[in-house]
Amino acid sequence: MRGIILKDLYDNFCIPKNAAFYIFGALAISIGFFIPSEYYYVLISGVILPLFGCCALKSPTEQEESSSFNKLLITFPNSKAQIVTAKYLLGLGFVILFNFLALLWSMVQVYTHHTIRLTEALRIWGIGISISLLFLAVIYVGFFLLGKRNGTIFFITITCLIAVVWGASSALLGIQTILSCSPGLVICLIFSGAVMIVLSCLVSIGIYSRRYSTGTKNRY
Amino acid sequence: MDYAIQVKNLTKTYKDFTLDNISFDLPCGTVMGLIGENGAGKSTFINALLNITSAQYDQVTILGHDLNTQIKLIKEDIAVIFSDSHYELSFTPLFVGKMLSKVYKNWNQKKYLDYLKRFGLPEKKRLKKFSIGMRVKLEFAAAFSHDPKLLILDEATTGLDPVVRNEILDITREYAKGKDRTVLMSSHIANDLDRIADYIACIHEGKLLFIRAYDELQNNYGIINCSRQFLDTLSPDDIAAYRKEAYNYRVLVSNRQKLKSVFTDVWIENASIEDIILFYTKGEKIR
Structure with a gap:
């Protein structure tokens, strides 16, 4: 599994165009860091950083399909479940990393910029974690099911959908409503995200195993 | 262990093609050439052996391990080179070695680097800048560096110019000289098999037409x-x-x-x- 994780990291950061995606994203986010506004804080901490955490599978899927590396990958001494699990572990690693950055950003907002209070920041951070888990769960199934091209279309569609939902809810409900949502709701959302990740992983193992299905013995 | 591969009644059915009841035993330390025209079922057979595609069978044993229950053990000791699946073009040979060192328990990085040197492959150049022959050589270097007991080549020489093809066959023959090393090599180029095969198995329209020792074919x-x-x-x-x-x-x-x-x-x-x-x-x- 370590070999697969290493390969996926390479695909994400050692290919210039993929590395450029992260560098560009980091630059775009860092501009928001200098704007002390509740709106930008929630957008970056609760939406953009968590979404970045779900990009770990996009580049490896592209690279694997363009050279049909998947077939060779199956000849490595890993089970199909391990191959899929390795990809989910890296995805979760990304989610943890980007949500950690979101937490750091929240602390800067609370203690340096004084844009929001600690309780509000933690709520937004919690919403961000749940969004990243739910998004990861849905997007990964999409990539395993649809492959590179359609998976990317699916990825963009879901991202746009989240952006629309975010835009509509902040316009209709207002930022204050989002900042003051109940902690119970946030915990429920995180729990749902965790359950969804497990289900998503199982479904993806099923999809992957079916694509490269195991042998069956003759029955007499 | 007498046989590297034992297959009993392996069948794979598609809508328009059936790989029909394939059975054979491949002794350890030998080279078997699997020959047949394009679409005869050679790759389907190899994919079934590697569990890449589903198949029905009574028994498939590879290196003494059951395919159904011990696939991971099998994969530790085999190396496979396909004509239609390769390392990603963005990789460098150095990265391939780093990755495979985390994949195989008995990976030998020094041996791998020696092979790269021997085949004249630059360590830090991306594979997209390699010729097809160089890419195939890299796959051989990677295949040999975890000391596999069984090497499976699925049309690995397809698309190579005669010079590189000869080199690849020499490399394969050199590998096969090692103790208890077995090669299953599919090809539709009979001349390739002429040079290295101990056994020839011929597949035609999904059926195993014959399997004979090379010397028997030559002499009889x-x-x-x-x-x-x-x-x-x-x-x-x-x-x-x-x-x-x-x-x-x-x-x-x-x-x-x-x-x-x-x-x-x-x-x-x-x-x-x-x-x-x-x-x-x-x-x-x-x-």
Whole structure:
């Protein structure tokens, strides 16, 4: 599994165009860091950083399909479940990393910029974690099911959908409503995200195993 | 362990193609050439052996391990090179080594770097800048560096120029000289197998037509150019297949030495692997 994780990291950061995606994203986010506004804080901490955490599978899927590396990958001494699990572990690693950055950003907002209070920041951070888990769960199934091209279309569609939902809810409900949502709701959302990740992983193992299905013995 | 591969009644059915009841045993330390035209079922068979595609079988044992229950153990000790699946073009040989060192328990990085040097492959250049021959050599370097007991080549020489193909065959032959190292090599280029195979298995339209020792094919098979009357005098047991030409018949006989002693004045040509395959797949049989 370590070999697969290493390969996926390479695909994400050692290919210039993929590395450029992260560098560009980091630059775009860092501009928001200098704007002390509740709106930008929630957008970056609760939406953009968590979404970045779900990009770990996009580049490896592209690279694997363009050279049909998947077939060779199956000849490595890993089970199909391990191959899929390795990809989910890296995805979760990304989610943890980007949500950690979101937490750091929240602390800067609370203690340096004084844009929001600690309780509000933690709520937004919690919403961000749940969004990243739910998004990861849905997007990964999409990539395993649809492959590179359609998976990317699916990825963009879901991202746009989240952006629309975010835009509509902040316009209709207002930022204050989002900042003051109940902690119970946030915990429920995180729990749902965790359950969804497990289900998503199982479904993806099923999809992957079916694509490269195991042998069956003759029955007499 | 006597056999590297044991297959009993392996069948794979698609809508328009069936790999039909394949059974054979491949002794350890030998090279088997799996030959057949494009679409004959060679790759389907190899994919089934590697669990890449589903198949029905009574028993498949590789290196003494059951395919159904011990696939991970099998994969530790095999190396596979495909014609249609390669390392990602963004990789460098150095990264391939780093990745595989985390994949195989018995990966030998020093051996891998030695192979890279020997094959003249730059360590830090991305594979997209390599020629096809260089990429195939890299796959061989990677394959040999975890000391596999079984090497499976699925049309690995396809698309290579004759010089590189020869080099690859030399490399394969050198590997096969090692103790208890077995090679299963599929190809539709008979000449490739002529150079290295101990056994030849021929697949045609999903069926295993024959599996014979290479020496047996070389020593026992021959071709007679003759008339219809002469063909009729031959025993059906000696005729593997025949083909009607414009003015005569070409007969593939499976008992050349015996026929030579019986028909002392008849010239019996040596049959190449390609001839034998052509007769078996395109020739007619005496019923």
